[in-house]
Amino acid sequence: MIVATYEKMKSYLSSLSIKGSKKDLFEDYRQIAQDEIEQKILGEDLVALLEADIIEPDSHVKLRVKVERIISVSAFLKSMASIDLVLTDLGFAVENSTGMAPASRHRVDALKSSLQQQLDGHIDDLIHFLIKSTIYDDWKGTIQFDDITSGLVATYREFKQFAPMTQSVKEIYPKNYSEFSLLYPNFNKALLLKVAPLISEDYCSELIEKYRDSDFSNLEEKT
Numbered sequence: 001m002i003v004a005t006y007e008k009m010k011s012y013l014s015s016l017s018i019k020g021s022k023k024d025l026f027e028d029y030r031q032i033a034q035d036e037i038e039q040k041i042l043g044e045d046l047v048a049l050l051e052a053d054i055i056e057p058d059s060h061v062k063l064r065v066k067v068e069r070i071i072s073v074s075a076f077l078k079s080m081a082s083i084d085l086v087l088t089d090l091g092f093a094v095e096n097s098t099g100m101a102p103a104s105r106h107r108v109d110a111l112k113s114s115l116q117q118q119l120d121g122h123i124d125d126l127i128h129f130l131i132k133s134t135i136y137d138d139w140k141g142t143i144q145f146d147d148i149t150s151g152l153v154a155t156y157r158e159f160k161q162f163a164p165m166t167q168s169v170k171e172i173y174p175k176n177y178s179e180f181s182l183l184y185p186n187f188n189k190a191l192l193l194k195v196a197p198l199i200s201e202d203y204c205s206e207l208i209e210k211y212r213d214s215d216f217s218n219l220e221e222k223t
Contacts, residue, residue: 001027001030001031002047002050002064003068006027008072009030009072009076010072011072012068012072025079026075026076029075029078030071030072030075032075032078033074034047034071037067037071037074039144040181041127041130041144041148042067043143043145045138046136050067062129063129063130063136066122066125067126070126074119076115077115080112116176119177120157120177121157123155123156123177124157127148127154127155131148131149131154131214145212147184148184149208149211150185150191151190151191152191156174156176156177156180159174159180159183191204
């Protein structure tokens with residue numbers, strides 16, 4: 001497991017304070033979060049790389065921190081429905097004590113919203129890092145890379161930039177990266193069915209390759 005301990009998870013979550021055996025409940029959620037990011041973004045080889053004992057521990061530190069951060073925040077979000085949150089002077093806590101007042105639903109919802117925004121940003125940063133990186137070129141041969149880059153819109157941040165939410169699309173607009181990622185096949189279809197007839201299928205294929213190689217010209221990127 002990439003985030004093997006509660007202590008490592010807590011290092012990425014300033015609002016997390018748990019005492020006693022309850023910290024063990026996060027282990028399964030960390031594994032679920034890891035499996036999810038493996039399936040959607042990293043692929044098996046990068047996960048195996050981060051799980052392995054590395055001779056030079058600092059050689060993948062940037063990637064490791066980005067992935068650990070995502071797994072930690074995602075695991076906490078996934079666990080919130082099944083743990084009792086209370087609000088203390090130091091922040092949110094899970095603790096068996098009648099002396100603590102339960103956190104209000106408003107505060108809990110605000111925490112969830114804040115964590116989700118952080119998670120979406122962390123995932124965007126990871127995808128951007130991997131696409132731009134020359135160290136992890138093997139990742140660019142994975143199914144995950146093909147899916148993410150097949151429609152020229154790889155991150156939730158890019159999507160919001162090019163397709164701002166309006167009242168007319170509010171109900172169907174993706175609320176987070178997880179919902180946005182379901183649109184990857186649609187982006188590719190739109191590129192081939194809507195754009196290709198205007199600029200040619202060959203040029204669309206060329207643009208995809210340039211995007212994947214981070215080789216867009218300034219004009220192509222603006223267009």
